[in-house]
Amino acid sequence: VITLKAFFEEARAGRLTGIRCGQCGELAIPPKEFCPACQERAWEPVPLQGNGTIASFTVIRVPPRGRAAEAPYAVAVVRLDEGVSLLGRIVDIPLDTLKVGLRVRFRPLVYDNQTVIGFAPAV
Amino acid sequence: MKRVAVIGVGVTKFGKHERSTAELFAEAALDAIRDAGVSPRAIQAIYFGNVVGGEGERQLHMGPQVASVLGIPAVPTTRFETACATSHAAFRHAVMELAAGVSDVLLVGGAERVLNLPTDAATEYFAFASDAAFEQPAGLTFAGVFALMARAHMTKYGTTEEQMAHVAVKNHRHGVLNPKAQFQKEITLEQVLASPKIADPLKLYDCCPFTDGAAAVVLASEEVARKSRRPIWILSSAAASDSMCLHDKKDLSRILATERAAQAAYRQAGRGPEDVDVVELHDCFTIAEIMATEGLGFFEPGTGGIAAEKGWTSLGGKLPVNPSGGLKAKGHPIGATGAAQIAEIVTQLRGEAGPRQVDGARVGLVHTLGGNAATVLVSLLSSE
Numbered sequence: 001v002i003t004l005k006a007f008f009e010e011a012r013a014g015r016l017t018g019i020r021c022g023q024c025g026e027l028a029i030p031p032k033e034f035c036p037a038c039q040e041r042a043w044e045p046v047p048l049q050g051n052g053t054i055a056s057f058t059v060i061r062v063p064p065r066g067r068a069a070e071a072p073y074a075v076a077v078v079r080l081d082e083g084v085s086l087l088g089r090i091v092d093i094p095l096d097t098l099k100v101g102l103r104v105r106f107r108p109l110v111y112d113n114q115t116v117i118g119f120a121p122a123v
Numbered sequence: 124m125k126r127v128a129v130i131g132v133g134v135t136k137f138g139k140h141e142r143s144t145a146e147l148f149a150e151a152a153l154d155a156i157r158d159a160g161v162s163p164r165a166i167q168a169i170y171f172g173n174v175v176g177g178e179g180e181r182q183l184h185m186g187p188q189v190a191s192v193l194g195i196p197a198v199p200t201t202r203f204e205t206a207c208a209t210s211h212a213a214f215r216h217a218v219m220e221l222a223a224g225v226s227d228v229l230l231v232g233g234a235e236r237v238l239n240l241p242t243d244a245a246t247e248y249f250a251f252a253s254d255a256a257f258e259q260p261a262g263l264t265f266a267g268v269f270a271l272m273a274r275a276h277m278t279k280y281g282t283t284e285e286q287m288a289h290v291a292v293k294n295h296r297h298g299v300l301n302p303k304a305q306f307q308k309e310i311t312l313e314q315v316l317a318s319p320k321i322a323d324p325l326k327l328y329d330c331c332p333f334t335d336g337a338a339a340v341v342l343a344s345e346e347v348a349r350k351s352r353r354p355i356w357i358l359s360s361a362a363a364s365d366s367m368c369l370h371d372k373k374d375l376s377r378i379l380a381t382e383r384a385a386q387a388a389y390r391q392a393g394r395g396p397e398d399v400d401v402v403e404l405h406d407c408f409t410i411a412e413i414m415a416t417e418g419l420g421f422f423e424p425g426t427g428g429i430a431a432e433k434g435w436t437s438l439g440g441k442l443p444v445n446p447s448g449g450l451k452a453k454g455h456p457i458g459a460t461g462a463a464q465i466a467e468i469v470t471q472l473r474g475e476a477g478p479r480q481v482d483g484a485r486v487g488l489v490h491t492l493g494g495n496a497a498t499v500l501v502s503l504l505s506s507e
Contacts, residue, residue, distance in 0.1 A: 004256050029257075029370060036366065056278070056375055058270035059323040060262055064247035067262050075263050077271055077370050085370040089261045100278050116260040 002030035002045060008115040011106050016048040018084055027084040050106030051122065052080035057090065057098050074098055078119050088117030124222040128348035129339035129355045129504070131159025132466035137305040137454035141336040144176050144458075147184060149192045150235035151337040151459075152274075155230065155466075157180040159341035160351055163193065165325070166341075167226040169200040170217040171211035172233025173458040175248045179240055189234075198230075202459075205405060208493030209233050210338065211461025211500040215360040217342050218502075227347050232339030235456035245333050249457070252494035254368045266322035266330055266408065268369060268495045273324055275375035279425065284324055286428030287409035288315035291328045291451055293437050296405060298448025300438075300479035305334050305454030318470035326495035329409040334454030352480040355469045358486070358503040359391030367497045376425075379419030380491065380499035388501040389420075394454035394486065396420035399503070401471045402442065403464035404490035406449040415490055416444060438479060446471065446479045461491040461500065472506040 002017055007030045010017050020027050021035040022042035034041050057076035060067075067073075074090035076098075089109060090098065103122035106117060135156025140147055148171065156163055171189055176182045186200030203213040210233030217231045237245045249265050250258075258268075276282045292312055298304040310328060318327035348354035360480055363383030366372050373379065389395050396419060404419065406412035413427035421442055422430045436444035447453045447467040450460060468487035470476045489502045 008256070029368070036301075036371070056271045056274040058267045058274065058325075059320070059322070060264055060267050061319075062246065062260055062264065062266065062321045063243070064250050064259075064264055065243040066244070066247070072260060073262055075261050075267055075271070077375065087257050087261060087263070087368065087370040099272065111260065114260050117257065 001033060001043060004031050007031065011117065012110065012115040014108055015076050016106055018046045018048045018082065019043040020046045027082060029033065029084060029086060046082070046084050048080055050080070052078040054100055054102045054104060055079045055085060056094060056100060059095050076119060078104055086117055088119045090119050092120045125224055126345040127218050127221040127357045128343055129357070129465065129469045130339050130343045130348050130351040131155040131405050132469050133158060134303050134338045134463050135303065135332050135336050137336040137456060140236065144173060144180060144182065144234045144236045145188045145192045146335040147236065147268050147335065148189045148232060151232060151234070151339040152193055154232055155232070155339040155341050158502050161228055161341060163195050165228045166195060166198055166230045166366060168220070168229050169198055169357065170213035170229060170231040171200055172213045172364060172461070174204055174206060174209055174235060175230065175237060176350055178248045179237060193318045195367065197495065205498045206494035207313065207455070207457045208461055208491040208498045208500050209448045211465070211489065211491035212362065214340070214461060214465060214502065215362055215500055218360045221342055221344050227344045229342045230339060230389050231342055232462040234337035235458040236335045237333045237334050242333070245343065246292035249351045253368065257370065258495070264322060266325050269408040269410055270322035270325045270370060272375050272496070276410060277324065279376045282413065282428040284316060285312065287329055287413065287460065288312050288429040290406060290409035290412045291315045294445050294449040294451040297438060297446050297479060298452025301448045301453055304448040304452050305332055306452045307367065316391070325408055331450040331455040333409050334456040336454060336456035336459050336463070338459040340462055340465055340468050340469070351471045355472045356505050356507065358394065358505050359388045360500070360502040361387035361391060362498070362500045365497050367391050369495055373386070378414050378492070378496045378499065380417045380496060381415055383497040384501040385419045388503055392503040396502060398486050399442070399488045400484040401446060401468065401487045402444045402490070403447060404444060404447055405465050405492040407455060407492065409451070411492065412444065412449065415492070419488065419490060443481045446476065446481055452466060464489045465502065472504060
């Protein structure tokens with residue numbers, strides 16, 4: 001089992017780690033004890049390359065407290081090439097060029113010393 | 124399981140209030156107790172819902188506080204929290220206590236107060252109901268959560284911003300007929316489409332407002348309910364969940380928790396969507412109403428937007444949805460919303476909804492969604 005702490009420590013170093021169920025093959029983002037598809041507990045860590053396409057996105061124009069300086073900014077759900085989705089902040093992509101299907105690449109971000117999943121233009 | 128009925132309802136005016144959350148709840152509870160025609164001494168427990176009292180009023184442990192303000196301090200209480208579905212969850216658990224024969228009369232409901240807070244603080248507190256590791260740090264707001272689902276629905280089905288705007292126009296039209304509603308004014312399609320963007324593709328008038336308010340219902344066993352003025356019977360009350368994180372949900376264009384809760388509620392009641400005459404559902408954003416009408420089985424997946432556009436969900440349409448004005452126009456005091464929806468359906472099934480009455484309504488459905496679509500409750504009520 002991969003803890004949130006371990007997942008984000010790895011992510012901060014540029015490495016994304018998924019977990020694959022040894023019983024049914026379900027690929028998931030940690031942390032999870034039982035497999036949400038088959039409820040077995042047979043996880044194996046799987047390195048994720050961080051390449052994917054935007055499945056959906058939004059541009060946040062009314063942000064929560066403390067985020068005013070960053071707005072407007074985009075948040076997207078990205079379908080990684082391995083077949084699992086990950087939510088993150090979009091960086092370095094003009095907001096008016098965002099579209100579903102756009103190729104992006106994982107980039108770790110740090111805000112207030114907290115690691116945040118980010119996605120930047122595909123290289 | 125024993126039969127259970129709603130025998131009294133009470134809802135405060137929705138909008139801005141200067142009183143504490145507990146005082147607001149007591150006002151709604153007083154109305155519900157009077158409507159039920161029972162003595163406050165008859166109440167054996169309080170199932171109370173509140174979400175951001177800890178953040179907004181530095182007040183946790185609100186259960187005994189509301190009992191104290193009501194003047195029944197010895198009554199056992201429990202506070203529930205399932206984000207925006209809070210008081211519907213409280214309702215379901217109270218129904219189970221009565222159905223099990225443990226008690227005869229219970230007070231259920233919720234209250235919320237957020238208009239004492241700056242908008243950015245309220246936006247932050249509401250976002251606490253999304254995931255703290257993945258979603259909040261990315262800057263996702265609740266409008267953002269539903270914007271991501273809206274974009275997925277638009278991409279898959281071709282749902283348009285105009286169709287979403289029709290939901291807002293319709294619910295504002297209904298809200299005019301509800302004296303308790305926060306907004307009692309009509310808006311036009313053009314106003315919705317021209318309103319400022321909040322989280323693309325959602326605009327200001329796609330979003331429900333921040334609201335203060337409270338709602339309460341008195342629930343009773345069959346024996347007590349038979350002696351009351353106008354009992355409304357609970358056919359079923361079901362809950363379901365889906366993965367907490369949006370990225371773990373299998374399809375952002377569907378709300379699986381709604382589908383699961385609806386299937387359970389229909390099965391328990393022995394009824395189907397075709398039996399429902401009137402609906403109060405969770406339109407926290409216009410897309411949420413469209414997706415709920417699909418998930419509840421009223422319209423095929425992908426056609427909820429067409430239903431809104433054609434007026435099928437309007438008062439006078441084939442299935443009136445949110446005659447109260449919905450969260451959009453009536454307002455959304457998050458901890459009170461489920462109980463307020465139940466109160467509206469009870470009022471409709473009693474035939475006491477005045478100008479917004481759905482003629483001949485006998486079976487009503489209540490749908491309440493919590494947080495990032497991870498919690499849903501569905502209950503079916505009947506006048507018979």
